[in-house]
Every structure is written in C-alpha cells, then in structure tokens.
Amino acid sequence: METVVSVPMPHMAVAGQDHPLPPPGPSELDELWMQNVKRAAASSSEFNKMTYELMAQFHTQQQAMAVRLKQESARQAVMVAEIENSRREQDESRAISSKQQEHLRRQHEEN
Numbered sequence: 098m099e100t101v102v103s104v105p106m107p108h109m110a111v112a113g114q115d116h117p118l119p120p121p122g123p124s125e126l127d128e129l130w131m132q133n134v135k136r137a138a139a140s141s142s143e144f145n146k147m148t149y150e151l152m153a154q155f156h157t158q159q160q161a162m163a164v165r166l167k168q169e170s171a172r173q174a175v176m177v178a179e180i181e182n183s184r185r186e187q188d189e190s191r192a193i194s195s196k197q198q199e200h201l202r203r204q205h206e207e208n
Contacts, residue, residue: 121129
C-alpha cells in the first residue's frame, strides 16, 4: 500500500514577509492530476486484488464446510441406522426372553 505525504507549498521570504509562490500552471496541474489518477488506480487495483483474494479464501472455506457438512450428515445417517438396528435387536431379544419366561412358567405350572 502506498503512503501519501502532504508537503506544504514553499514560501518566499521577501523583506521579512512570507508570500506564497504563484499558483501552479496548467501543465503542473495536469501532472498533479495524472499523479493522483495513477495513485487512485493503484489503490483501486490493490483493493480489487485484496477483495478477490478474500473472496477466493471465503469460497474455499465454504467448500470445505460443505464437504464437512455432507460427511457429518452421512455419519449421522449411519448412526441413526445403527440405533434403529440396535432397537430392533433389543425388541427381538425381549420377545424371545418373554416367550422363554412364558414357556418356563407353563412348564412349572404343569409340574
């Protein structure tokens, strides 16, 4: 980034009094104007470059987050399926255990 320094216009000392120099002519004004335009263009170009780099970085981060979100969603879907499978197995075990208890109770009553 460019640093701009303001320099005061030189003054001429005449008989103990300060008098400013005459105003710059058209060619000097044109040169100053061109310098300002070049500085503004350089600043704008640098700003655009920084903005582009920040947007590219943001886009990369967004893509990485989307991948992680997709992976997390897939992982959670697997966990839900495993939990459902575990519940089904527990229900089957309870049903078998209940049938065994009922069978044992009937055998005990018959004896």
